[in-house]
Amino acid sequence: MAIDWQAFWLTLQLAVIVSAILFVIGLPVAYWIAFSRARWKFLVEAVVALPIVLPPTVLGFYVLVALGPRSPLGRWWLTLTGHTLAFTFSGLVIGSILYSLPFAVQPFVASFSGVDRKLIAASATLGASHLRTFLRVILPLSMPGLITGGALSFAHTMGEFGVVLMVGGNIPGVTRTVSIDIFDQVQASNYAAANQTAVLLLVVCFGLLSLVYGLNRKAWLFGPGR
């Protein structure tokens, strides 16, 4: 067995789901951070940025505890579905969302904040609601940040290891991702297989990022910077 395709597809699935959910969660969070005047905003910013500096094992540990049958969340899920979240694909999704949150939210915030405030004011004086201003002015002018945030959270989820190991363990077809697979191969001194998988991950991530930066050059033609 050279490349564990099952692990690869699982990882791909995880990354797609996580970055999609991060779009849904990340846009409002980023909007709030970019435009709120709340005094305690810095606390929210700090919490969002925490996964960047926290060791994945620490984050994974707390997620594992939170998902386990002894936490309220875990109990609730247990009564709802009959099994715990820990060591399942859903649990993996939750852990990954937390872990990749800053990689989506921070580029969003940066691009929202970069939108000329006068354009937002102009939109308001033309009768547009906050939502319409967001959809018609802020989002289109934030394309580079949206693309970057989406791609970074996708790529970051593709390659994560610590959180996955803590929360998901290593169950083939359920929680075994590519990075875990590589770790396994190396443990088994199967360097050739590890290399093949590693190259695949490298190529995919490089391809994705090149695509993003290539697209961003175009997107900037309409962006606020030019």
Place this chain on the structure above:
Amino acid sequence: MTEPDISASVGSGLEPGSRPLQAKLRKSLGTSATAFSLDVEFTANPGFSILFGPSGAGKTTLLDCIAGLLTPDAERIVVGDRVLFDAAQGMNEPPSRRNIGYVFQDLALFPHLTVEENVEYGLAHLPRRERQQRAAAVLDSFRIRQLARRRPKGISGGERQRVALARALVTDPQVLLLDEPLAALDAATKSRIVDDLRAWNQGHGIPILYVTHSREEVFALGERVLVLDRGRIVAEGTPHEVLEAPWQETVAQLAGFENVFDARVESRHEDRGTMRCRLTDSTVGTLVELETPLVRAEQGTLLHVGIRAGDILLAITPPSGLSARNVIPGRIASLERRDVIISARVECGVEMEVHLTLAARDALGLAPGREVWLVIKTHSCHLMHR
């Protein structure tokens, strides 16, 4: 098909002259070190009103308050009988519900939308067909229909100004705010745009508040002017009443003069840049004449002369060999101590207030009844309209 669309709403009940903008508001900005406060009250009737003042006078702050982008600290803003803001009632319409057209200094055209999309932006509530018709009509009246599919980056400065005007006006606003929108344009382009704007407003009759810091622009527009200085409206009138050199400067400082007299222009000396003015409230028998800077006022014009009490020198012997052109004999009527200064009232045909230090009073041995000479430089005489 173009004209009926934009004027349609006018025929239906909106009578030109019927819906003035009335604003009375206070707004403080900044920390104590950089504090700025705006405190104004004015009415802008349908048609142009020019808001003139130096940078930092608070012009944009005032417009932002009217548009709802800033919330005033107190008082109210009303258009016609519609209350936009009333601090006492806790009423504050958001900018999106005020129906006020605002053309920003940097125009703020949406860079990702075409000219047409920019203009249609404020019409989202209308069905598509009507939206397109109204946009087409306003694009025609501002002669930019041919640019409909271009983006703001691809058109000239003057064209961009037209787009910004069209975008603001297509929504049929009840007030139009223009924040130096034409500052960067050459005079010819500017006047063509203003003509189009005037033509548009013929049918609409809304108050247009036009902000500028350029005297030329004020004279060119030739409409009613409000002079804003350090957050206060210090003068109101036609450009000629308010702005003739150096009116505007002195008007803005009116409050600071202890001595203000009625005067009449006696003679003009254009070669020297001076005039002679007789103070008309001088008592019978003594005529006081002052040499003042030259302003554009004909001989016989009645005006005010303002002189600061601290700008007047006082001598106890007839002074000679001075550069100051005005030396007026008089007699001290009273001396009054205020903190560390002495306020002397000098009877010299008019009563003039002069400020001096305690030490000066003692050194000169001043007392009521003492004969003195007042020395006033030509440029210490500030002229104001009457």
